[in-house]
Amino acid sequence: xxxVMQNPRHLVRRRGQEARLRCSPMKGHSHVYWYRQLPExxxxxxxxxxxxxxxxxxGMPKERFSAEFPKEGPSILRIQQVVRGDSAAYFCASSPPVxxxxxxxxxxxxxxx
Amino acid sequence: EDQVTQSPEALRxxxxxxxxxxxSYTVSGLRGLFWYRQDPGKGxxxxxxxxxxxxxxxxxxxxxxxxKKESFLHITAPKPEDSATYLCAVQATGGYNKLIFGAGxxxxxxx
Numbered sequence: 001x002x003x004v005m006q007n008p009r010h011l012v013r014r015r016g017q018e019a020r021l022r023c024s025p026m027k028g029h030s031h032v033y034w035y036r037q038l039p040e041x042x043x044x045x046x047x048x049x050x051x052x053x054x055x056x057x058x059g060m061p062k063e064r065f066s067a068e069f070p071k072e073g074p075s076i077l078r079i080q081q082v083v084r085g086d087s088a089a090y091f092c093a094s095s096p097p098v099x100x101x102x103x104x105x106x107x108x109x110x111x112x113x
Numbered sequence: 114e115d116q117v118t119q120s121p122e123a124l125r126x127x128x129x130x131x132x133x134x135x136x137s138y139t140v141s142g143l144r145g146l147f148w149y150r151q152d153p154g155k156g157x158x159x160x161x162x163x164x165x166x167x168x169x170x171x172x173x174x175x176x177x178x179x180x181k182k183e184s185f186l187h188i189t190a191p192k193p194e195d196s197a198t199y200l201c202a203v204q205a206t207g208g209y210n211k212l213i214f215g216a217g218x219x220x221x222x223x224x
Contacts, residue, residue, distance in 0.1 A: 004156075031210065043157070043200070045211040056209040091156050100145050100204055102212060104156035 002027065004094050004105035005074075012111045013082050021077040021108045025094030032075045033102055034067060037089040049075060082112045115140045115205050119215035126191055126222050134186040134218045136201030146184050147212060148177050149200040157200055191222045 005024040013019050025032050034046040048056040049069040060067070064082075069075040079086055089109050093102035118137045126132055138146065145164050149157035161170040163179040170177045174195065176187040186199055198219045202212040 033211070035212075035214075042216045043202075043212075043214040045213070048209055048211060056211060059211070095210065100210065101147060101159055101162050102210075103159055104149075106156045 004092055004103055006090075006092050006105040006108050008108060009106060010109050010111070012113060014113055015083060016081050019079040019082050019086070019110055021079075021090050021092075021110070023075040023077070023092030023094075023105060025075070025092075026096075026103055029094035029096050029103075031095045031097070032069050033093040033095075034075075034077050035091045035093065035104075037091065037107075039088070043091065046077075079110075082110075084112050086110060087112045115203065115208070115213050117201055117203055117213055117215035119199075119201050119218050121218060122216070123219040124221070126188075126220070128192055128222055128224050129190050131187070131189045131191070133188070134199055134201075134220070136184040136186070136215055137182060138184070138201075138203045139182075140203050140205045140213075141208075142206035144204045144206045144208075146179055147202045147204070148175075148184070148186055149202065151198045151200055151217070188220070191220075193222050193224055196220055196222045 032049045035043045037043050045059040047060050047067045064080045066078045089107045091107045093104045095102045116139050120135045145162050148160040151157045161177040166181045168179050174189050178185050198217040200217045202214045
């Protein structure tokens, strides 16, 4: 059973460009979460999605960040007009419908130059 | 505000030297407390979920316990391969499913 998959694993963007991070949950998991880990800081919740629905986006910055989990295909975290402060590791996690533990992917390390 | 505090920040042990990591939490209502292990450059690996005070879970050299205010991760006779950052997180009732993480404890086990 494949784990949570994220791609790309490393992404370099110049200031002002767009970053698109992809996440495929574990088989049978319908809940997807995105977390951000800034250098020397802990993991911070960003957004919780189910298929075609955003359930909780209380941790998402108000501007430039968006997330989706379409009916078909992976979940996408999109960052528009990236700035240096967006440099971080972005982790996706998934959970099955009736359990609470979350399983994490390997992360995407975003570097903004 | 829901909060998780882990101590110590870093811990150095000799192989075979048992110890405990602490996770203190304040939360409006606890749905679950989670322990993860994170190796450098990798995603957190799920270890345990604890739901109620008095509950204990074990896996190899690790044992997690829970009280109403804190959780302990006991490491018995650690080996160098146990070296990692151990993360504690809580999930609050009414907070949908988001996890609130502590800053972690960096454990180094030396032969």
